[in-house]
Amino acid sequence: MQIRAIQAQDWPSILHIQDECYPNIEPESLDALQSKAMLSPDTCYVVTQNDSVIGYCLAHPWQRDLPPSLEQVLEQAPLQETLYLHDIAFSAKARGLGAGAAVFSRLIERAQDKGLDSISLVAVGGAHTYWQRMGFKSRIIDKSLDSYPEDACYMVYAIAAHASGASLQE
Numbered sequence: 001m002q003i004r005a006i007q008a009q010d011w012p013s014i015l016h017i018q019d020e021c022y023p024n025i026e027p028e029s030l031d032a033l034q035s036k037a038m039l040s041p042d043t044c045y046v047v048t049q050n051d052s053v054i055g056y057c058l059a060h061p062w063q064r065d066l067p068p069s070l071e072q073v074l075e076q077a078p079l080q081e082t083l084y085l086h087d088i089a090f091s092a093k094a095r096g097l098g099a100g101a102a103v104f105s106r107l108i109e110r111a112q113d114k115g116l117d118s119i120s121l122v123a124v125g126g127a128h129t130y131w132q133r134m135g136f137k138s139r140i141i142d143k144s145l146d147s148y149p150e151d152a153c154y155m156v157y158a159i160a161a162h163a164s165g166a167s168l169q170e
Contacts, residue, residue, distance in 0.1 A: 001047060002048045003045050003106060004045060006045065013053035017054075017089050018033075018087075018089060020089075025124065025149060028070060029071060031073050032070075036059075037058060040060035043107065047099045047102075047103065055088075055094045055099050056089060059085045060077065060086065061077045061114060062077050062080070062081070062084035063077070063082070067121075081116065082119065083111040107119060117159055118158050118159060119136075120155065120157070121154075122145060126151060128151075135162045136156060138153050139156050
């Protein structure tokens with residue numbers, strides 16, 4: 001298994017994994033997804049196994065408590081206060097490889113390198129319980145999450161609070 005920067009030829013695989021992982025959600029456009037990688041290429045990755053893309057992660061610095069809307073094409077971060085985890089998704093082929101833990105560890109390192117003290121996300125599809133187990137805490141914010149599915153939940157992971165051993169279980 002390898003984690004590497006996203007390359008142009010990876011986007012069809014990323015779109016396929018998005019469809020596989022979110023069958024009940026309208027998929028985001030290629031333009032919206034690519035804008036995240038262009039905004040912060042050092043925090044956006046693909047996971048490969050035998051030269052095949054089996055997962056991806058799109059994350060970028062952003063303003064805390066003000067997540068971008070779904071389908072928003074990003075041009076610049078308003079403020080860089082948190083590492084916003086837009087999406088992390090894996091094909092069924094990634095099960096049991098520890099890909100989630102490896103990517104999450106890398107995200108924590110990159111956030112710290114950038115001087116960011118948290119990782120934030122909007123959990124959908126009931127994933128908030130998963131992220132709670134990982135140490136994320138729900139937070140009520142002023143911004144509407146109407147562009148997300150009805151069960152959307154904004155969550156924040158405080159890096160310092162978990163410095164002794166953060167991990168992502170699979």
